[in-house]
Amino acid sequence: MASTLTDRQKHILYLILDNEHGMDIDGLARRLDVSRRTVHRDLQAIQGWIGTFGLHLESEDSKMVLTGAAGDVERMRAAVGELPTVLAITPKSREVFVALDLLMEQGPMKLAYLGKQLRVTAASLSHQLNDVAAWLRDRGLHITRRQGYGVEVTGDEERRREALAELVHAQISPIDFMKLMHADASKRMRHPFYPWLERWFKPEGLATVESVLQEELQAVSPPLDEAAFYSFLLHVLLACARIEQGAALSEPSFEKMDESQDEAICQAILRRVLPHVAPAPAEVRYLAKHLRGAKVRIAEDVRLLPMNLTAMDLAFQLTRELEAELQISLSGDRELLAGIAQHLEPAIHRMTSGLGIRNPLLPEVKRQYPGFFEAVRRACGKVLGRYGIVAPDEEIGYLTMHLAAAYERQLAERVWHVRIVCPNGISSAQLLASRLKKEFPNVLVVGVESLHSLQETGCDFVVATTAIDNMELPVAVVSPFLPPNDVKQIEQLITRLEREAGTRQRALASEREAQSFARARSLAEQVCSQITLREIGAGRLADVIQQAADDAVHVGHACDADGVKRAILQRERLGSIVLPGKGLAVLHARSNALTNCHIAVYRLRQAIDIKGVGAQKERVDTVLVLLAKIDEDLDVIELLGRLSAALVTDDQLVDALRTSDIDGVQGQMLASMYNDEE
Template structure:
């Protein structure tokens, strides 16, 4: 008889406690990603415990399962006792936990593992294992160019390049956000004291050799050393081509790797062949950094290869051309990208991963910077023939995001000129009155007479304040005020300053809102919306292909039921949104999506994309707002609601 609850039983109980309505076995099975049969078996076992604890799960034909409590006091004691006790059976409950549990088991195994053994250990059927868990595991392994080999009567095991196996282990066995290192299965890799020894030896040697390294990079190197020790003792070696070893052999990093290896061999009684030392040297190449941003030009050129510098120039140019971020003059961005990308390129040439724990947050909070980084990844792939994954795109986005913030700070103060017909005295009075009223928002660049107006360049001017009508058509806004500023004039200027900082610019079009559509896949959604845009004459026929190509580089689903797909390049004169809500959520690269905002970034250089994204983030970050918009029944209601949110 069962006396404890597995994690999955706890989840079932929690689901039943959360509702007064019956839940079918199919609904419970769908939530936990197991079969209905597994749910029925779990509930049968769960009732054995609940009978003694003042509770019972009642089954009603045609309706489902419902929790009934006959003794509140005993049931309350049972729940208290259950929450205080740690599970003696640490079985993963959710589908995601289960997949990671099985993957770790496969990665750390020396041979085949039988499916029956895995199913029994996890209290699931082989059907669940085959139809959900192994499919997900194969998708993960595919990222590392690894596969699952199945052998009758033996089971399954992971096969592929040894270097990629180690990358996968570092990703899914270790918790690399912790300093010092934590591992979920440390005894299966190395005892903790041996991992600590490795960390200490590496720290001593990188300090002695004056190699700059971040805490995360130091952790990563320690992890890969620990994995190397484990795999070498199992006679699993990294194999590098002789020419690759010779290419690394003359580098300073190879000598440092030899020093570290010598000390670890003595401490842990393990022997590293030459190819393994070269493998460690590659890690050193990919993790060292120069910390100073004000690096002298000669030192920068020595650290960053010519081809990388040229790629960065093209990145900044293309980002400016496509997204109008005005970062071409940002020398700090050029230096920061160079110092980041040189070691990154060294890593990526050997297919080495560097996990980005901030990736989801970067994508959700800084979509414009991430989009610029996607453009950067294309340039790097084309120029340097290296594959850039989402994690690396996220790191590049951080540097571009900082540059966007710097530019935003520069642009926070709006520049104007004052045109006044009554002389310099009244013009200066206007100037000082305005600058004292709006010291952090407004800079009066000049005060001029009307007859001199045509002599002034408006290139760096945001708007004009004038006391006299100007008949000429101008490329920038003109505000008319009285010579002696009144409260209405100040209010007029104040409202204008607010509006240019928070201008919605009409990104939403009523004829481009499509509600409650019955579409089943992301491709179907993108195809449907693209066809609507082509038919209406907003974009050309190649728009859909560009959106799908962008989607292949990195998914545009951000959680919260939202996806924001868009093409790789401008297809329209202006920037606008195309909205689609779905009858039911669909799978969008692992996220459930029911609200789609298809962006078309325009060629209009005056559109402030940063503010556009800020408006969009205000909506998609708020789960309640998204739900309200999904529930809208018609376009008029949708526009009224979304305008109230912006």
């Protein structure tokens, strides 16, 4: 037994202790950049050493966990002591820390200083700089090396910060960053990346920026989830550190942004974190770009449409493309449509702004759903390619997960009940039942029957090893071993039954909802009778918004034009309001300034440009306005929801809004509100 542990063995022991569910051998090998054999050898040494404390290493679910009394664990911790701060730096990760330090530093750094930080010789670092230089070169950055001068990274400041963010994200995920921020001091110091964070930002600096963001982002709309919050926190930390180093972003690289609320928030953040530095417009816009990319949800209380209108239209186009290629029913899956649209809202901004996103599940998605992944790639190429947008694999991976979830829902929703007929004996029947269960998880065997006692009730079809005459139910005649051709036969049978079941379900749904639709029609007629149609000469979107607010008050549907205007502007800031390529924009909001549901159509004498997909402008000649009270009747909201869905799926409605007279507009809207043809 070893009298003491090596530094690497101490590190392995702490990794197992600090992970609630233990660590597997492969994970330890990757973390330490050593072989599985080396890890096994170290674990044997650790087992011998901790045995003196009455502790043991055991394998649970393929992961190594430490077992023993809590008091014995504490005695062992005290004996191990603290870990060196550079303990976890492997040769591969050393290159990362070299790149991080060079990117953070404004000006040259001496190799001797870098070597001291990483406890290696300057000669060793000089060799590794070649790999670092190649990595930076791929990102438009360069390394300058001169005798007596040192080493320096040169290039565009924005690219420099994006490279920094990419490296940091590769070392620690946003969620792990969050956990690290709130861990105790000893656990923080054992994380291989924390010493670098502490050296550049100081613990008090990290806490201050986190506190400022928590306060300033309280009212941000849409809100940020935890992962997005800590990802944005990283960008703020890096930006502020570079500003303090004297670095500056190039002003001409930014175009004027419309996100004034986001800019105001980012300006306030910079003023509080760096009170001695006046926030430069370029810095404010840079952080606002990342804040907008971090937003993930739409606030429910300020919208009528399910989500961003442009994203919803693109989501519908994607599902139609996928439906046609994969030959599975998707366009009626509202959960899928909402999920894709919700992902596309920030994704479009990321893709058009050059912002990346990490997808740690990408390898697993490609392995589990290769066909779906390629289908989504092709669909994105067709739909997003029209706007010059190329979706990276990470975004395609997330969209594939939505598609896979929809497919799994379809499988889970329908269980097929089957009876087996096998005259050859119980062993053959059991073999066939076992093969069915393996090949078709959504098939439930409800009975094994003889040919003469077969019941046709309580099942959807019959699987038999011999032909059966005069059966009303579908029959698949197969071998007890269920070879591939028999599997295909049953697959085709189930596909046919699914189509027939879908037809029956739609008929039953129509029957059940007939009475509900009658009530909906009456309410829809009442709502549509109050629709107004006007031609106006507005030259800007702001003019249309003001006109809509004034008209809502004029017809008695609102009591405060300014309140209506604020609600529309707040919702308009959440994202694009344009239907791509259709010349139609939709302004919609809910507000306490409304006293009644208000729908208006405005035809513009001269078309105006409104921001559409990415940075593209869309020519709009018609604006639909949908307004409702915060506490609007749910039946009215349901009608407006039907109308919003029809805007995406029904070109006749869009044509009527743009060209028909008031009777035609009201008639088409009425049909959209109470007809459900999904």
